[in-house]
Amino acid sequence: MAFQLPDLPYAYDALEPHVDARTMEIHHTKHHAAYTANLNAAIAGTDAESLTIEDILANISKYSGAVRNNGGGFYNHNLFWEIMSPNGGGEPSPQTNIHKAIVRDLGSFENFKTQFTAAAMTRFGSGWAWLCVDGNDRLFITSTPNQDNPLMDLAEAKGTPILGLDVWEHAYYLNYQNRRPDYVAAFFNVINWQEVTKRYNDANPGRSDF
Numbered sequence: 001m002a003f004q005l006p007d008l009p010y011a012y013d014a015l016e017p018h019v020d021a022r023t024m025e026i027h028h029t030k031h032h033a034a035y036t037a038n039l040n041a042a043i044a045g046t047d048a049e050s051l052t053i054e055d056i057l058a059n060i061s062k063y064s065g066a067v068r069n070n071g072g073g074f075y076n077h078n079l080f081w082e083i084m085s086p087n088g089g090g091e092p093s094p095q096t097n098i099h100k101a102i103v104r105d106l107g108s109f110e111n112f113k114t115q116f117t118a119a120a121m122t123r124f125g126s127g128w129a130w131l132c133v134d135g136n137d138r139l140f141i142t143s144t145p146n147q148d149n150p151l152m153d154l155a156e157a158k159g160t161p162i163l164g165l166d167v168w169e170h171a172y173y174l175n176y177q178n179r180r181p182d183y184v185a186a187f188f189n190v191i192n193w194q195e196v197t198k199r200y201n202d203a204n205p206g207r208s209d210f
């Protein structure tokens, strides 16, 4: 069963002016589509065809560079489209588990923004910034190079990503050129906190409310 390029959950121009329509269209129909096709080609005829993408990523050190790069690219963009929304941005309600966890583990919502921005800005070259849940149900912020992510067994900091920002130039160059800081600042206006909260809750279904 080949992996499928998902449809975007909104129109290409829905995130304007923060992310422009042309960038969204090329990013989805060219970049994400290529990662998907190349992943399928790289696993064709192997046992990996019957695995979930999460299972492949969890053992990525056993696979080729093509599976690592394109499997990461497939998963990372699936997540990226979902955690943005034209109705997003702002600060989640203090009553939500995600807000309580951010305050508990990162100090404050402002600290979260500062740390996440730093992760996105200090990732040299291409990569991603992440908000993740670790094995002890604590939030942490990290970044990864290229199309790696924290689900990979070879990641420096391992956990379940619940929010991710693509800082490859293809994600912002048409609209922002070299101004990565402006792109990162704009991202906070489109974060789909409902989806991030869902992913936080799904990361540990056994967690009791706090």
Ligand code: MN
Pocket: 027, 031, 077, 166, 168, 170, 171
């Ligand atoms: Mn990308």
